[in-house]
Structure formats: C-alpha cells, structure tokens
Amino acid sequence: MAGLKTAKSVSMRNQEPAERKKNFEEVALGYSEEEALTESKRCVHFAPKLLDDGRTILCCPERPCTKGCPVGVDIPDFIKAVRDGEMQKAVDILKAKNSLPGVCGRVCPQESQCQAECVVKDAGDPVEIGRLERYVADWELGQRKKSPLKDLKITPTGKKVAVVGSGPAGLTVAGDLAKNGHKVVMYEALHVAGGVLMYGIPEFRLPKDVVMSEVEYVRSLGVEIKLDHVVGKIITADELLESGYDAVFLGPGAGAPMFLNIEGENLNGIFSANEFLTRVNLMKSYLFPDYDTPVQKSRVVAVIGAGNVAMDATRCALRIGAEQVHIIYRRSMEEVPARHEEVEHALEEGVVFNILTNPIKFIGDEKGNVTEMICQKMELGEPDQSGRRRPFPIKDSEFSIKIDAAIIALGTYPNPVIPETTSELELTRWGTIKTDENTGRTSRKGIWCGGDMATGAATVISAMGAGKRAAKDMDEYLKNN
Amino acid sequence: MNKILKKEILTDKIHMFEVEAPQMAKKARAGQFIILKISDKAERIPLTIADYDRERGTITIVFMEVGKSSTELATLNEGDYIECFAGPLGKPTEDENYGTVICVGGGFAIAPIHAIAKAMKQAGNKVITIIGARTKHLLFWEDKIRAVSDEVTIVTDDGSYGRKALVTEPLKELLTERSDVKLVVAVGPVMMMKFCSLTTKPFDIKTMVSLNPIMIDGTGMCGCCRVSVGGRTRFACVDGPDFDGHEVDWDVLQLRQTAYIKEEKTSMDRYMSEVNKDGSRGDI
Numbered sequence: 107m108a109g110l111k112t113a114k115s116v117s118m119r120n121q122e123p124a125e126r127k128k129n130f131e132e133v134a135l136g137y138s139e140e141e142a143l144t145e146s147k148r149c150v151h152f153a154p155k156l157l158d159d160g161r162t163i164l165c166c167p168e169r170p171c172t173k174g175c176p177v178g179v180d181i182p183d184f185i186k187a188v189r190d191g192e193m194q195k196a197v198d199i200l201k202a203k204n205s206l207p208g209v210c211g212r213v214c215p216q217e218s219q220c221q222a223e224c225v226v227k228d229a230g231d232p233v234e235i236g237r238l239e240r241y242v243a244d245w246e247l248g249q250r251k252k253s254p255l256k257d258l259k260i261t262p263t264g265k266k267v268a269v270v271g272s273g274p275a276g277l278t279v280a281g282d283l284a285k286n287g288h289k290v291v292m293y294e295a296l297h298v299a300g301g302v303l304m305y306g307i308p309e310f311r312l313p314k315d316v317v318m319s320e321v322e323y324v325r326s327l328g329v330e331i332k333l334d335h336v337v338g339k340i341i342t343a344d345e346l347l348e349s350g351y352d353a354v355f356l357g358p359g360a361g362a363p364m365f366l367n368i369e370g371e372n373l374n375g376i377f378s379a380n381e382f383l384t385r386v387n388l389m390k391s392y393l394f395p396d397y398d399t400p401v402q403k404s405r406v407v408a409v410i411g412a413g414n415v416a417m418d419a420t421r422c423a424l425r426i427g428a429e430q431v432h433i434i435y436r437r438s439m440e441e442v443p444a445r446h447e448e449v450e451h452a453l454e455e456g457v458v459f460n461i462l463t464n465p466i467k468f469i470g471d472e473k474g475n476v477t478e479m480i481c482q483k484m485e486l487g488e489p490d491q492s493g494r495r496r497p498f499p500i501k502d503s504e505f506s507i508k509i510d511a512a513i514i515a516l517g518t519y520p521n522p523v524i525p526e527t528t529s530e531l532e533l534t535r536w537g538t539i540k541t542d543e544n545t546g547r548t549s550r551k552g553i554w555c556g557g558d559m560a561t562g563a564a565t566v567i568s569a570m571g572a573g574k575r576a577a578k579d580m581d582e583y584l585k586n587n
Numbered sequence: 588m589n590k591i592l593k594k595e596i597l598t599d600k601i602h603m604f605e606v607e608a609p610q611m612a613k614k615a616r617a618g619q620f621i622i623l624k625i626s627d628k629a630e631r632i633p634l635t636i637a638d639y640d641r642e643r644g645t646i647t648i649v650f651m652e653v654g655k656s657s658t659e660l661a662t663l664n665e666g667d668y669i670e671c672f673a674g675p676l677g678k679p680t681e682d683e684n685y686g687t688v689i690c691v692g693g694g695f696a697i698a699p700i701h702a703i704a705k706a707m708k709q710a711g712n713k714v715i716t717i718i719g720a721r722t723k724h725l726l727f728w729e730d731k732i733r734a735v736s737d738e739v740t741i742v743t744d745d746g747s748y749g750r751k752a753l754v755t756e757p758l759k760e761l762l763t764e765r766s767d768v769k770l771v772v773a774v775g776p777v778m779m780m781k782f783c784s785l786t787t788k789p790f791d792i793k794t795m796v797s798l799n800p801i802m803i804d805g806t807g808m809c810g811c812c813r814v815s816v817g818g819r820t821r822f823a824c825v826d827g828p829d830f831d832g833h834e835v836d837w838d839v840l841q842l843r844q845t846a847y848i849k850e851e852k853t854s855m856d857r858y859m860s861e862v863n864k865d866g867s868r869g870d871i
C-alpha cells in the first residue's frame with residue numbers, strides 16, 4: 107500500500123505468560139502515548155498522496171473499516187484526533203456511536219469486524235483500531251478519575267422508562283434515554299450491574315473498574331438502578347407498563363447454559379462455563395476463603411468448546427492453579443470461533459488444544475467426582491448451514507482422558523422467565539424475542555428488546571448497537587405518545 | 588438493602604427473621620425462595636419463604652446455622668440491613684383444591700411446610716400435617732402449624748415430645764387408613780424427602796418435594812442447581828424447586844450437595860477462629 111511506512115502494527119505490551127497465568131491482572135497493558143501516536147499514523151485515510159501530475163488523492167477514501175464496525179464508528183476521524191493530540195475530540199467521535207469504547211476496544215472481535223476491512227491489511231497488519239479505541243477510552247477514564255463527573259443539564263420530559271437487564275444493551279439504552287431527559291429505572295437480577303461484562307468476562311481481560319465506571323456514568327445521568335430485581339418474578343413487564351412506565355426495554359441477555367446431555371454430566375467437578383466464571387469473576391472465588399464462595403481447585407481441567415467463553419474458562423482455570431488445561435473442540439483450528447488474541451494468549455499460557463475431538467461420556471468415582479472423560483475423534487465433512495464443515499465421528503476412535511474437572515462452554519440460550527411472564531410477546535423458534543432489527547420493537551406495543559435476548563448469544567458491540575437503535579426509536583415514540 | 592424488622596430464636600440453631608420487602612411480599616407464594624447476600628465478600632444463599640404478610644410488607648425466613656454463611660447471618664439483629672435480598676424465586680407450589688393433602692416437614696423445614704400448608708388450606712383442601720424433629724426442643728411453630736391444618740401429628744426421633752417415630756411412619760399409616768389423600772408434599776432434609784417418596788410410591792399418590800441443591804444466581808444462569816428428574820436435567824431454581832418425588836434421582840442430588848464439603852469446613856473453621864479471637868460471638 108502506497109504511503110505506508112511500515113506493514114507491521116505497533117504491538118501491545120502484555121504481561122509475560124509465565125507471570126500472568128498466576129494472577130488476575132490485565133494481560134494486555136495498553137499503548138503508551140508514543141505507541142498510540144505511531145500506530146495512529148498507520149491509518150492512511152487522512153494521508154493524501156501526491157500524484158505525478160500534481161493532484162493529491164486520499165489513499166483510503168472509502169473508509170471500509172467503518173462498514174466492518176457493527177455500529178459504524180467514524181474510525182479514521184477518531185484516529186486522526188489521536189494523531190493530532192486532540193483526545194477529547196477523539197472521545198466525542200467514538201462516543202457518538204459507541205457508548206462503551208473502553209469495553210469494545212478490549213473485547214470486540216476486531217479481526218473479523220473493523221480491522222478485517224482495513225486496507226492497510228493488504229500490506230501487512232491492519233491498523234490496530236481496537237487498541238487505539240482502548241487508548242482513547244482509558245485516557246477518558248483517567249480524566250474522569252481526576253475530575254468527578256459533572257451533572258449534565260438535562261430537561262426532564264416527564265416520561266418514564268424501565269430497562270430490564272444491565273448488560274451492554276441495557277446500559278446503552280438507559281444512558282441514551284436519560285440524556286434525552288426521560289426518567290430511567292433499570293432492573294437487574296444480580297447484585298451488581300454490568301451483565302456478562304461483570305459475571306462472565308474475567309478481570310484479566312476486562313478490568314471490573316472499567317465496567318463499573320461505565321455503570322457509574324449511567325447512574326450519574328440520573329438512572330436509578332434497582333439491583334436484586336428479577337423481572338418476571340418480583341414484577342412482570344406487563345405490570346411495569348401498568349404501573350406507569352411509558353415504555354419498557356428488555357435486555358436480559360441469553361444467559362441459560364447449554365449442556366452436552368451425555369452420561370455422567372451431573373457428576374461433581376463438571377460445571378457450565380457460566381457457573382465456573384460466575385464463581386470466579388462475580389463471586390471472586392479466586393480469593394476464597396477471603397471471599398466466601400468456593401471454587402473447586404483442579405489439577406487437570408477439560409474445557410469443552412472453543413469460543414471466547416471457553417478461552418476465558420481455560421485461562422481462569424490456569425489462574426486458580428490447574429496444572430493442565432485442555433480445550434476439547436470437535437472441529438478444526440480453522441473453525442475456532444474465539445477472538446484470535448484470546449487463542450494466542452491461551453496457547454502462550456500453555457493451554458492444550460485437542461481439536462477434532464468430541465466428549466461422549468464422563469466417568470466418576472464413588473464420591474460422585476468426575477475422574478475421566480471418554481472422547482472420540484472426529485473428521486470434517488461437507489459444510490453445514492453455518493457454512494462450517496460438519497464434524498463426523500471416526501469409528502472406533504474412542505479414547506479416555508483423566509481429568510478432575512470439566513467445564514462445558516457450548517453456548518447459551520434465552521432464559522424463559524421473561525417470555526413466560528409477558529403477555530402478547532411473540533417468540534422465535536429459538537426462544538428469542540421477535541424483534542425488529544432496525545428499531546428494536548417487539549410484537550407488543552410499548553416493549554422493545556435488544557442484545558442477546560433478541561439475537562441469541564452474540565457480541566458486546568452488537569448488543570450495544572441494538573441498544574442505540576432501540577433508544578432512538580423509543581425516544582421518538584416517547585415524544586409522540 | 589432490606590431491614591430486619593423482627594428476629595426470633597426459634598430453637599437452638601434455628602432463627603427467624605421478618606424482613607421488610609413490600610414489593611416482594613405482594614408477589615410471594617408458598618414454595619418460592621429468596622437469595623440473600625449479607626456483605627461484599629459473602630456468598631449468595633437461598634432460603635425458602637416461610638411466610639409473608641402482604642399488608643405489613645414482610646417476608647419471613649427461617650434458617651438453621653449449618654456453616655459459615657448461615658452462622659454469620661444469625662449474628663444480624665433487628666434493625667440491621669441485609670445487603671442483597673432477591674426474590675421471590677422459583678415456581679410456587681401448585682396450591683389447587685385437591686381434596687385432602689398431607690404436608691410433611693422436618694427440621695428447619697417446619698417453616699416452609701407451614702407456608703405450603705397455609706396455601707393448601709386457603710385453596711380449600713383438608714390439610715393433614717406431620718412435623719418432626721430430632722428432639723423436643725428443636726420443634727417450633729406448633730401453634731402456627733395447628734392454625735393452618737385440620738389434623739397435626741408431631742414426631743420426635745427420641746420420643747421426647749409427640750410420638751417417637753420418623754415422619755414416614757405416621758405418613759404410611761395415614762395412607763393405609765385413608766383413601767381420600769390426593770397429594771403429599773414433603774419438605775426437609777434429602778433423606779427425609781427421599782423416604783417420604785419411597786413411602787408414598789406403593790400407594791401411587793403424587794408426592795411433591797422441594798429440592799435444595801447448591802445454588803448461585805437462582806435465576807437459571809449458572810446450572811449449578813441442576814438435578815435429574817425423570818431422566819432429564821432440570822434447573823431447581825427456575826424449573827423448581829418443587830418436583831415429583833417419585834421421579835427425582837436422589838443419589839445425584841445427595842452427591843451434588845457435598846461438592847464443597849472441604850471448602851465449607853475451611854470457611855467455617857476460619858470464621859470461628861476469627862470470632863473467637865475478637866470475642867464477638869463467644870456464645871456459639
């Protein structure tokens with residue numbers, strides 16, 4: 107690519123694998139000012155090129171990266187602001203589309219979204235958009251810590267909205283509607299707000315104070331957060347509407363864990379990834395007995411699945427002291443769905459990948475503890491509906507692995523509590539709430555939905571994007587009703 | 588934050604709290620439970636709703652000191668606040684008018700069985716209640732149980748009060764004598780619920796039990812509370828906690844309840860050495 111000084115991106119400093127696998131501190135350390143500056147110069151959008159005939163052209167006029175971003179962040183603009191040292195401007199540009207840049211910069215699957223489209227990739231590494239995004243967000247966080255949040259001047263509209271769930275979808279809706287002057291009350295089932303960002307994604311990948319400061323920001327906009335409130339139990343969505351809320355947004359995620367449904371799965375030592383990660387992250391069991399919730403310490407752990415959730419589980423298992431951690435995945439390395447960086451980090455930390463392998467049975471001892479897992483080898487056939495090649499078992503290929511814990515990370519599905527208790531809400535055959543993608547409207551007037559509950563398990567940025575679109579539509583509805 | 592309005596020591600290690608929770612009290616029904624957490628470092632523990640008062644806006648819980656969390660909970664007093672108090676969780680007991688219903692409760696579960704007996708009575712059933720404990724001074728709420736039951740049988744293991752028997756003995760006699768019993772509800776320790784289910788099985792009488800596996804979130808998110816019922820894996824916190832006792836795989840439940848015995852002991856020992864050091868709870 108013309109105009110490029112280097113095809114290699116500025117790498118991000120990480121904690122050393124041998125060290126970091128013993129602690130829960132953040133692995134990726136972020137860019138320094140100098141590193142951010144160097145990396146920002148790799149975006150060629152604002153680097154006009156002088157042609158032989160004297161004209162200048164933009165090198166990347168189409169800014170394809172912005173199309174790769176599910177919420178269309180104005181990527182070259184914020185990067186230029188970084189380059190120009192106008193950090194507040196960079197923040198404003200990012201926040202116009204993405205209310206959680208500190209989170210997305212860290213956890214977006216950039217390689218399959220914004221960075222997948224970056225033209226610089228043709229010459230080597232793409233521009234590290236995510237790392238720059240994180241740099242800007244961290245700068246802002248530092249500013250916020252220095253000068254406490256000022257109360258924004260907001261004119262109240264007199265309209266009242268209930269937001270169910272405080273994950274990325276709910277936080278976004280709450281923040282946007284509060285800024286528009288609507289009174290927002292958020293209902294969260296757990297004892298902390300943040301959704302998967304708090305209970306699922308571990309500290310070493312997404313520090314909890316980054317999430318908490320986003321929650322505090324939303325609170326500072328006047329949003330009331332009712333923790334320990336399970337909607338559908340203490341109050342239903344119907345009752346929320348009857349009791350004076352003008353609109354309701356449902357963002358309860360898709361948190362119910364799937365199991366393999368194979369023999370021996372209820373033995374002790376076998377957890378859903380959600381259970382394991384909730385114990386470790388939300389309940390801080392890695393600090394047991396200082397914290398009361400225990401987690402089983404195991405020597406050999408098998409994690410079934412190879413998505414982000416599985417990578418998080420393997421790396422948490424290592425950090426609480428496992429000697430050997432295995433990924434068990436029935437397809438090949440090519441199909442591994444986790445973010446590249448997470449796979450790389452897991453490999454560096456010594457996680458063993460057993461690909462083309464499928465568990466068929468667990469065996470336990472007389473105390474009901476798992477001791478062994480029987481697997482079979484797989485081979486790949488023709489592509490299935492997902493476009494990935496379908497795995498088939500190889501005959502007589504069974505073998506056994508001795509384990510003392512297994513963590514099932516096969517995915518999650520929508521929890522039925524809200525659908526079961528809300529009237530006139532149409533569902534899809536996957537149990538998600540039928541939702542208009544552009545507006546977040548459901549079949550029920552006055553109720554919107556977004557995030558994993560509408561799409562099935564997806565990503566932080568897509569949940570946030572759905573929140574943005576729903577908030578916009580809700581705002582219009584509230585103004586006209 | 589929910590305030591403890593009233594505390595009573597019911598017996599030796601069994602305590603009752605009446606907790607201010609007006610919105611929850613409006614919704615609570617027999618068979619449901621709450622999850623509470625008393626401090627930043629505490630665990631989330633599930634406790635059955637033993638009673639509720641919609642007018643006063645209170646939820647009653649009754650709990651037994653068994654390990655660190657319940658022992659620490661018992662140190663809270665009237666006027667103190669419980670940091671997190673979520674509920675009502677789980678499905679309520681199906682309290683239709685069946686005709687005649689036998690309610691069986693043992694140990695601390697005299698409290699939850701009270702809520703169920705009351706609901707069954709209100710639904711128009713004839714309610715026969717059997718309550719049991721190891722010994723006389725562990726019994727409580729006899730008056731409350733009598734107030735919501737048509738007949739009451741009390742048993743103790745050592746015969747120090749009521750009949751000297753296990754709850755299954757009067758249960759079996761009643762089923763042999765009467766033909767009008769349509770439903771048995773048993774709540775208590777796993778062994779008790781298991782043997783009640785075995786007792787009613789030959790009579791082919793539907794028996795509901797309230798399962799108490801280890802839980803964390805109580806909202807269907809973690810799968811820790813999974814139990815095996817009728818060959819299927821179910822989540823006790825959202826599909827239950829009531830299940831058909833004839834279908835429950837009791838061995839799975841029992842083994843899963845013991846998953847953290849070692850850690851529970853570590854936790855309790857550490858707690859006791861701390862309280863002994865600062866003398867704040869010299870009484871336990």
Ligand SMILES: Cc1cc2nc3c(=O)[nH]c(=O)nc-3n(C[C@H](O)[C@H](O)[C@H](O)COP(=O)(O)OP(=O)(O)OC[C@H]3O[C@@H](n4cnc5c(N)ncnc54)[C@H](O)[C@@H]3O)c2cc1C
Nearest residue numbers: 271273274275295301302306337358359557558564565566
């Ligand atoms: C371990 C793990 C790792 C992940 N890693 C990544 C990653 O690296 N990158 C990425 O982009 N995505 C990742 N994801 C996916 C991403 O976190 C989710 O797609 C996203 O959080 C969905 O947001 P949401 O707002 O829809 O729901 P959630 O984040 O699930 O939040 C829903 C909230 O609603 C609450 N709730 C549920 N039911 C009720 C109710 N009845 N009443 C009140 N509150 C309720 C829940 O307690 C929860 O707090 C990961 C997910 C997990 C589990």
Ligand SMILES: Cc1cc2nc3c(=O)[nH]c(=O)nc-3n(C[C@H](O)[C@H](O)[C@H](O)COP(=O)(O)OP(=O)(O)OC[C@H]3O[C@@H](n4cnc5c(N)ncnc54)[C@H](O)[C@@H]3O)c2cc1C
Nearest residue numbers: 632633634635650651654655656657799800801802844851
């Ligand atoms: C739906 C349900 C309703 C319950 N209702 C009552 C009640 O009304 N009164 C009462 O006294 N007890 C009740 N229990 C049991 C109560 O939750 C446990 O006694 C309590 O959690 C023990 O905590 P601990 O730290 O004091 O004891 P620990 O020493 O930690 O544990 C003692 C035993 O309690 C069980 N237990 C431990 N942690 C949990 C947990 N997080 N969830 C469930 N069980 C656990 C285990 O089997 C363990 O072996 C109920 C349990 C469930 C699941």
Ligand code: SF4
Nearest residue numbers: 175179210214219220
């Ligand atoms: S939000 Fe995610 S996809 Fe969009 S620019 Fe930022 S890192 Fe890329």
Ligand code: SF4
Nearest residue numbers: 149150166171224225
């Ligand atoms: S595609 Fe790459 S070079 Fe072009 S604007 Fe986006 S980040 Fe810059």
Ligand code: FES
Nearest residue numbers: 805807809810824
């Ligand atoms: S306690 Fe977590 S799913 Fe039931």
